[in-house]
Amino acid sequence: MKYDAAAIERKWQKIWDEQSTFAVSIDKAKPKFYALVEFPYPSGQGLHVGHPRSYTALDVIARARRMQGYNVLYPMGWDAFGLPTENFAIANKIHPEKVTEKNVERFKAQLKSLGLSFDWSREINTTDPDYYKWTQWIFLQLFKRGLAYKKEMAVNWCTSCRCVLANEEVVAGVCERCGGEVVRRVKSQWMLKITEYAQRLIDDLDLVDYPERVRVQQINWIGRSDGAQVRFETTAGDPIEVFTTRPDTLFGATYMVIAPEHPLIEKWAGILENIDEVKAYQRQAAKKSDFERTEIAKEKTGVELKGVRAVNPVNNRETPIFISDYVLVSYGTGAIMAVPGHDTRDWEFAKKFGLPIVEVVKGGDIEKEAFTDCETGIMVNSGFLDGMTVENAKKAITDWLVQKGLGEHKVNYKLRDWVFSRQRYWGEPIPIIICPNCGFVPLDEEELPLRLPMVESYEPTESGESPLAAISDWVNVRCPECGGDAKRETDTMPQWAGSSWYFLRYTDPHNDKELASKGALQYWLPVDWYNGGMEHTTLHLLYSRFWHKFLYDIGVVPTPEPYAKRTSHGMILGENGEKMSKSRGNVINPDEIIKEYGADTLRLYEMFIGDFEKAAPWSSTSIRGCRRFIERVWTLQEDVLPDENIRAELETAFHRTIRKVGEDIENLKFNTAIAALMALLNDVNETGSITRGELRVFLILLNPFAPHVTEEIWENLMFSGQISQQQWPEYDEQKCIEQTIEIAVQINGKVRSRVTIPADSDSGQAISAAKADEKIVAAIAGMQIVKELYVPGKLVNIVIKK
RNA sequence: GCGGGUGUGGCGGAAUGGCAGACGCGCUGGCCUUAGGAGCCAGUUCCACAACCGGAGUAAGGGUUCAAGUCCCUUUGCCCGCACCA
Numbered sequence: 001m002k003y004d005a006a007a008i009e010r011k012w013q014k015i016w017d018e019q020s021t022f023a024v025s026i027d028k029a030k031p032k033f034y035a036l037v038e039f040p041y042p043s044g045q046g047l048h049v050g051h052p053r054s055y056t057a058l059d060v061i062a063r064a065r066r067m068q069g070y071n072v073l074y075p076m077g078w079d080a081f082g083l084p085t086e087n088f089a090i091a092n093k094i095h096p097e098k099v100t101e102k103n104v105e106r107f108k109a110q111l112k113s114l115g116l117s118f119d120w121s122r123e124i125n126t127t128d129p130d131y132y133k134w135t136q137w138i139f140l141q142l143f144k145r146g147l148a149y150k151k152e153m154a155v156n157w158c159t160s161c162r163c164v165l166a167n168e169e170v171v172a173g174v175c176e177r178c179g180g181e182v183v184r185r186v187k188s189q190w191m192l193k194i195t196e197y198a199q200r201l202i203d204d205l206d207l208v209d210y211p212e213r214v215r216v217q218q219i220n221w222i223g224r225s226d227g228a229q230v231r232f233e234t235t236a237g238d239p240i241e242v243f244t245t246r247p248d249t250l251f252g253a254t255y256m257v258i259a260p261e262h263p264l265i266e267k268w269a270g271i272l273e274n275i276d277e278v279k280a281y282q283r284q285a286a287k288k289s290d291f292e293r294t295e296i297a298k299e300k301t302g303v304e305l306k307g308v309r310a311v312n313p314v315n316n317r318e319t320p321i322f323i324s325d326y327v328l329v330s331y332g333t334g335a336i337m338a339v340p341g342h343d344t345r346d347w348e349f350a351k352k353f354g355l356p357i358v359e360v361v362k363g364g365d366i367e368k369e370a371f372t373d374c375e376t377g378i379m380v381n382s383g384f385l386d387g388m389t390v391e392n393a394k395k396a397i398t399d400w401l402v403q404k405g406l407g408e409h410k411v412n413y414k415l416r417d418w419v420f421s422r423q424r425y426w427g428e429p430i431p432i433i434i435c436p437n438c439g440f441v442p443l444d445e446e447e448l449p450l451r452l453p454m455v456e457s458y459e460p461t462e463s464g465e466s467p468l469a470a471i472s473d474w475v476n477v478r479c480p481e482c483g484g485d486a487k488r489e490t491d492t493m494p495q496w497a498g499s500s501w502y503f504l505r506y507t508d509p510h511n512d513k514e515l516a517s518k519g520a521l522q523y524w525l526p527v528d529w530y531n532g533g534m535e536h537t538t539l540h541l542l543y544s545r546f547w548h549k550f551l552y553d554i555g556v557v558p559t560p561e562p563y564a565k566r567t568s569h570g571m572i573l574g575e576n577g578e579k580m581s582k583s584r585g586n587v588i589n590p591d592e593i594i595k596e597y598g599a600d601t602l603r604l605y606e607m608f609i610g611d612f613e614k615a616a617p618w619s620s621t622s623i624r625g626c627r628r629f630i631e632r633v634w635t636l637q638e639d640v641l642p643d644e645n646i647r648a649e650l651e652t653a654f655h656r657t658i659r660k661v662g663e664d665i666e667n668l669k670f671n672t673a674i675a676a677l678m679a680l681l682n683d684v685n686e687t688g689s690i691t692r693g694e695l696r697v698f699l700i701l702l703n704p705f706a707p708h709v710t711e712e713i714w715e716n717l718m719f720s721g722q723i724s725q726q727q728w729p730e731y732d733e734q735k736c737i738e739q740t741i742e743i744a745v746q747i748n749g750k751v752r753s754r755v756t757i758p759a760d761s762d763s764g765q766a767i768s769a770a771k772a773d774e775k776i777v778a779a780i781a782g783m784q785i786v787k788e789l790y791v792p793g794k795l796v797n798i799v800i801k802k
Numbered sequence: 803g804c805g806g807g808u809g810u811g812g813c814g815g816a817a818u819g820g821c822a823g824a825c826g827c828g829c830u831g832g833c834c835u836u837a838g839g840a841g842c843c844a845g846u847u848c849c850a851c852a853a854c855c856g857g858a859g860u861a862a863g864g865g866u867u868c869a870a871g872u873c874c875c876u877u878u879g880c881c882c883g884c885a886c887c888a
Binding site: 212213215216217219220221223225227242243244245246257300324325326327328330331332335336337338339343344345346348412413414534537538608609610611614615616617619621622623624625626628629631671672674675676677678679682742743744745746748749750751754786787788789791793794795797798799 | 803804805806807808813814815816817820821824825826827828839841867868869881882883884885886887888
């Protein structure tokens with residue numbers, strides 16, 4: 001019988017579909033397990049060979065857990081709003097809805113051809129009005145609690161997408177998505193107050209099991225700094241507030257720097273002696289994007305504000321004030337006290353402008369470079385702080401500032417509020433009405449969903465307004481409060497909106513009363529295991545944790561964190577070790593792999609390719625090994641002994657493999673789980689035959705990785721039921737132990753021989769057996785034995801000297 | 803610069819401080835075959851050897867230990883993230 005992967009896979013996919021084998025409902029008698037993978041953006045290119053790595057991994061876990069008695073939810077859906085679809089629609093004059101529909105159809109067929117055990121009855125789509133109704137509902141709740149607000153602000157404007165980007169979407173000065181130039185533009189934008197959750201987003205990382213690199217990245221992104229806010233009086237009368245993490249160095253502050261955009265400059269315009277020079281510097285700074293300011297302007301520049309001086313509160317000394325673009329208006333107070341002795345940037349600036357550098361922490365050589373060490377230094381030239389450690393001085397000076405009313409302890413975050421508006425068509429409309437009398441009026445929840453209007457043209461406008469602004473009969477409405485003429489908000493939400501809560505909807509996807517029922521949320525949350533890419537660590541993960549925490553606060557969800565455990569897979573690279581991309585010409589198409597080898601081989605290979613968490617290059621020769629393995633398994637059924645047991649000679653091997661495969665799946669070590677199955681098959685083949693009992697266990701262990709072929713063999717052998725409904729085999733710890741073992745015998749740590757001894761030998765027995773070995777006899781003859789030890793089951797080491 | 807990770811055969815990669823290189827690819831030889839990009843058997847870290855017995859070996863150097871790929875220190879390469887964040 002020839003192994004016909006295509007026919008077998010088609011057959012079983014159809015059966016699973018027709019019988020809804022993997023559909024799940026609440027069953028309180030069983031422990032629940034919620035496995036989640038990031039839902040894809042259904043792009044025009046179709047599935048990439050990288051997608052199945054994540055999907056198969058959690059499919060393996062889901063399938064194994066089902067057989068282990070868990071009630072498993074493993075859902076899939078579509079994150080379908082987004083610019084590529086909109087751009088494709090514009091270019092080809094097809095409505096984005098149609099484009100999405102077509103892409104989803106293709107993706108779905110591809111996913112089904114992989115034999116993934118998704119519960120398709122729970123499929124969701126973020127562009128479905130029944131779905132985005134609840135995305136809009138969540139926005140209204142944020143608005144009603146003051147966490148969504150509109151603000152006139154400088155934003156990142158992608159000149160190519162003609163659209164606003166969140167800070168997180170700007171990478172190295174260009175648009176993360178299209179690579180287009182990003183410039184600053186002042187626009188009125190909807191913002192979400194994620195900063196209000198900054199501390200909890202750090203603290204609650206303790207409640208969850210995330211990989212260290214994900215934890216660290218989130219913490220760094222939020223960027224908490226502990227310090228003090230200090231007020232410096234000026235000769236102009238208006239004080240300058242600064243934030244510093246080193247209040248201990250206050251005595252060393254020899255000048256001040258404020259950002260070019262700082263509002264005091266405008267206020268002081270009349271008294272500045274060199275206002276023209278200052279204005280010129282401001283204009284120059286404004287022209288630079290943030291990227292240029294950080295990348296190109298490594299050399300410090302700046303202009304002194306002549307005519308105003310600041311007063312250092314600790315010693316009442318007057319110091320000059322500069323403006324310089326190395327101080328960012330968006331962080332802290334937009335102004336700093338400069339301590340050139342102990343801050344590298346201030347040191348460079350002071351050197352360039354010939355400003356005094358005062359040592360206030362002893363331990364370095366401030367002539368050569370700034371001394372920034374906080375661990376070892378001792379305070380000097382600092383009045384009442386002299387002799388203290390940096391740590392103590394920070395406390396002492398902060399207390400002093402508080403007491404004098406000059407400052408306070410202060411925590412700052414790098415995290416900015418989330419820019420939530422997009423001036424595009426293909427997104428969730430923001431359900432707000434703008435009334436000239438009443439301001440921003442939320443749409444009545446009864447009117448949700450606020451549907452996207454059908455339009456002729458969804459081209460972005462040159463003015464930077466959303467295409468929706470041109471649809472007058474949609475835009476013009478009556479104000480729900482005063483009944484006067486009003487307009488709808490025409491901005492739409494970013495793509496991150498729909499993906500910030502999708503895992504909640506899966507628990508109750510057809511509910512039209514609530515985003516999901518309390519009962520469903522109570523039963524299924526939190527997500528037990530969420531796998532996704534590292535690229536979503538600072539965006540999607542942070543945003544969805546924020547939304548979830550908000551929903552927790554208003555009593556909608558029962559858990560403070562959405563995902564109990566997060567893992568991330570490495571990328572699959574091209575054969576040349578480079579990232580797969582069309583332009584590099586190294587893209588592998590999963591459809592073709594399935595055609596040539598079958599889905600089971602593809603699944604097996606993607607799990608076997610290497611360490612799951614690391615990037616791995618594709619190899620079109622290595623995959624053949626996985627196909628050969630499946631063929632050898634297929635051959636087993638041709639000659640099966642009727643015995644329903646495992647033969648004694650293979651008992652240990654089987655029990656060990658059951659243990660290893662189970663443990664490895666839990667630990668994401670799919671590659672070694674498969675290696676163990678291959679090794680077991682080799683052991684079986686050495687005996688020249690297999691029993692029904694052995695094959696039965698073997699097929700169940702292999703099933704999560706290669707579900708189709710194992711079902712087929714299961715059926716051919718007339719085992720009862722379907723393999724996916726079987727129970728995972730149990731192992732007996734006792735039976736994992738061999739009767740006799742071969743141990744190494746070392747002389748001074750080097751292996752000199754091997755002996756076979758009973759597994760239960762004690763130390764004395766093992767050592768005498770070792771010393772009876774003829775090679776060892778020869779080695780220790782005439783030598784003095786210093787030490788002998790036995791590591792049970794492993795080795796004997798005899799330490800000798802002359 | 804800061805933070806995280808990582809360095810093992812020709813390749814992907816295995817090794818709770820206890821026999822380095824499991825498993826697979828590739829390669830070599832043999833069998834089978836009209837044929838082989840099929841299958842089966844054997845071999846495959848490097849050096850040396852007819853073979854046995856050996857020697858060296860996990861980026862480099864040092865240390866702890868009966869025993870180190872694994873733990874500690876120093877150096878170094880690569881990958882990822884953040885980066886004038888006061």
